[in-house]
Amino acid sequence: MLTRKDFPPGFRFGVATAAYQIEGSSFGGAGPCHWDSFAATPGNTAGGSDGSRACDHYHRWPGDLDLVRDGNFDSYRFSTSWARVMPDGVNVHPEGLDFYDRLVDGMVARGxxxxxxxxxxxxxxALSLQGGWCHRDIAERFADYACAVMARLGDRIEMTATLNEPWCIAWLSHFLGKHAPGLRDIRATAHASHYCLLAHATALQALRADGHGNLGIVLNFETAHPASRSTADMAAAARRDAIYNRWFLDAVTGAGYPALALDGLGPHMPAGWQDDMALIAAPLDWLGVNYYTRSILRGSDELWPSFKFVPGPLPKTGIGWEIRPEGLTEFLLRAAAAAPHLPLYVTENGMAGLESQKCGIVDDTTRQGFIRDHLQAALDAIKAGVDLRGFYQWSLLDNYEWALGYGPRFGLVHVDYTTQIRTPKVSYHMLREALSR
Structure with a gap:
């Protein structure tokens, strides 16, 4: 097992979570979000589950921060809930900001x-009903929210990301319909794919005007491999790569949207989108890389994007994602090439297991190997010249895994959702020991 000493001085090790997945959206006066209505629609989530209670982090945050500290992690990547801070999407709810004020103070107090x-x-x-990410006004609304949060918390925040995984915001949610708001509409997808980046850029501009720095964005990447060397399969993999990986990375680094993605989305893009591209390419202070798995593509005769997924031969996680650590090295090299002067962080990396607690022990053997191999992949990227400055494990806690409900467990810490008892897994103890040296 690698230890802290194997990485450059000052390299940051952390854990990550997301507000809706752990806090409990029914607490503290939070307003409804589009995940609440998505989950209330039959068939959208496993067992109709939602984040109304989740891990009760809203009340249990001191103990959860103790777990971060006691695991020898340097940093905690968390999110604020827009619906908690602004229940109607516009007006600030003081109780929401008070919660995050206490949370951030708790982090600082624990180092x-x-x-x-x-x-x-x-x-x-309220914003979803007005068109959400499909409407241009979302950019200004998001900037207002970002400025309100940072006005309260920014004096203690070390790094700020605008958006997490815009591919999920736009494509998974508006084309595939698997996440809220659950649309399957190519025009909505094209608009959301652009307006989420416009919102990022508008917020970035507003935050800089307010004097905030160390601002970035978190993108998710997934290797697209062709099922064979046939022309059709190679083209399918290239289209998938353009949609999933290149659309967002190319845009924020000034290369524009890739032609292979515009072939399908172009006719449905909002009028005048080209005029926003310079703002979208405004300089970042850092870039976050989320990496989990790969996909294997075969060409098809279906409508654009004309590809199908085929299963691969590699070992799988509990939800069937292939485990391929070298893909992390590849994407870190790729991101470094696209933005050669930008510091990089692995902002999420982890795996879903189906393990359970036995006699107070959760022995997640597969996750332990997953962590070791992906830390080595990150170190390989550093040795190849990548300016990688940190690595965040997903996730601190087992939590609400969106449409998959409470079955898959990504956490370093097991959560009994009935009692809310936390039990650190063997992977947690492995990392705690490695980070002590």
Whole structure:
């Protein structure tokens, strides 16, 4: 097992969570978000589950921060809930900001560096009903929210990300319909794919005007491999790569949207989108890389994007994602090439297990190997010249895994959802020991 000493001095090790997945959206006067209505629609989530209670982090945050500290982690990447801070999407709810004020003070008191994500998918229902990410006004609304949060917390926040995984915000939620708001509409997808980046850029501009720095965005990446060397399969993999990986990375680094993605989305884009591209490419202070798995693509005769997924031969996680650590090295090299002067962070990496507690012990053997191999992949990227400055495990706690409900467990800490008892897994203890040296 690698230890802290194997990495450059000052390298930051942390854990990550998301507000809706752990806090309990029914507490503290939070307003409804589009995940509440999505989950209330039959068939959208496993067992109709939602985040109304989740891990009760709203009340149990002191003990959860103790777990971060006691695990020898340097930093905690958390998110604020837009629906908690602004229940109607516009007006600030003081009780919501008070909660995050206490939370951030708790991190500082424990010597934990706070890393904030402003949006991790919990759009207030009031804004969703007005068009949400499909409407241009969302950019200004998001900037207002970002400025309100940072006006209260920014003096203690070390790094701030605008958005988490815009591919999920736009494509998974508006084209595939698997996340809130659950649309399957190519025009909505095209608009959301652009307006989420416009919102990022508008918030970035507003935060800089307010004097805030160390601002970035978190993008998710997934290797797209062709099922064979046939022309059709190679083209399918290239289209998937353009949609999933290149659309957002190319845009924020000034290369514009890739032609292979515009072939399908272009006719449905909002009028005048080209005029926003310079703002979207405004300089960042850092870039977050989320990496979990790969996909294997076969060409198809279906409508654009004309690809199908086929299963691969590699070992799988509890939800069937292939385990391929070298993909992390590849994407860190790729991101470094796209933005050669930008510091990088692995902002999420982890795996879902189906393990259970036995006699007070959760022995997650597969996760332990997953962590060891992906830390080695990150170190390989550093040795190849990548300016990688930190690595955040997903996730601190087992939590509400969106449409998959409470079955898959990504946490380093087991949560009994009935009693809310936390039990650190063997992977947690492994990391605690490694980070002590």
């Amino acid at each position: 934990i560096a706070p890393v904030l994500t402003l949006y991790h998918w919990d759009l207030p229902s």
